[in-house]
Amino acid sequence: SQQGEEDPQALSIQEGENATMNCSYKTSINNLQWYRQNSGRGLVHLILIRSNEREKHSGRLRVTLDTSKKSSSLLITASRAADTASYFCATLGFGNEKLTFGTGTRLTIIP
Amino acid sequence: EAQVTQNPRYLITVTGKKLTVTCSQNMNHEYMSWYRQDPGLGLRQIYYSMNVEVTDKGDVPEGYKVSRKEKRNFPLILESPSPNQTSLYFCASRSKLYQPQHFGDGTRLSIL
Numbered sequence: 659s660q661q662g663e664e665d666p667q668a669l670s671i672q673e674g675e676n677a678t679m680n681c682s683y684k685t686s687i688n689n690l691q692w693y694r695q696n697s698g699r700g701l702v703h704l705i706l707i708r709s710n711e712r713e714k715h716s717g718r719l720r721v722t723l724d725t726s727k728k729s730s731s732l733l734i735t736a737s738r739a740a741d742t743a744s745y746f747c748a749t750l751g752f753g754n755e756k757l758t759f760g761t762g763t764r765l766t767i768i769p
Numbered sequence: 770e771a772q773v774t775q776n777p778r779y780l781i782t783v784t785g786k787k788l789t790v791t792c793s794q795n796m797n798h799e800y801m802s803w804y805r806q807d808p809g810l811g812l813r814q815i816y817y818s819m820n821v822e823v824t825d826k827g828d829v830p831e832g833y834k835v836s837r838k839e840k841r842n843f844p845l846i847l848e849s850p851s852p853n854q855t856s857l858y859f860c861a862s863r864s865k866l867y868q869p870q871h872f873g874d875g876t877r878l879s880i881l
Contacts, residue, residue, distance in 0.1 A: 688867055700773075700859060700872035701812075746811065750867060755800065755819060756827065757870060761811040 663760050664747060670766040677734040679763040681747030688752045690723055690730050695744045742767045771796045775860050775873035782850060783881050790845045790876050792860030800863045801843040803835065805856040812859065818843055850880045
């Protein structure tokens with residue numbers, strides 16, 4: 659079953675604008691992770707945020723986590739054409755090996 | 770270079786012909802997993818392994834087998850492939866339970 663649900667399913671923005679993607683999940687988590695997938699390729703880990711963290715930054719990426727609402731957001735600032743990809747959130751429970759992925763947000767950056 | 774290597778990258782085969790997709794990681798990771806990715810369904814876990822000789826079912830294990838005889842290798846076996854197993858498959862590994870995963874580049878299987 660899907661734990662994470664991303665919103666929107668697809669997003670198109672102009673280069674230089676900021677992109678925000680949201681993820682909602684259903685059960686308690688140890689951490690939430692964001693991955694990027696270029697078309698047909700393997701997923702690349704972007705950032706991991708633990709359940710006791712509220713915000714995390716990595717370069718142009720900013721992730722927030724609200725455990726009371728069971729939701730997370732990924733913000734990409736100053737977008738570039740190379741950011742065009744699908745973005746997935748994935749949740750990991752406590753003592754549970756399984757990393758459960760959402761269905762992803764397809765981001766297109768228009769030059 | 771740290772990596773997860775899958776082979777083959779592409780395969781077209783016929784129903785019932787046994788096939789194996791290999792996966793190897795060079796990072797000495799304990800945890801390894803197999804996923805399939807289908808449009809609109811995201812990634813679904815097929816099997817996972819927490820260490821040598823320790824494997825368990827994921828969400829969609831039917832029709833698949835795995836083995837973990839060595840730490841670095843985690844092959845996925847389709848004993849009698851069927852068309853509904855046509856999909857994009859990914860192998861992944863991680864060092865510890867709460868760490869991020871490293872993914873291979875994927876194997877696109879078409880079962881006719």
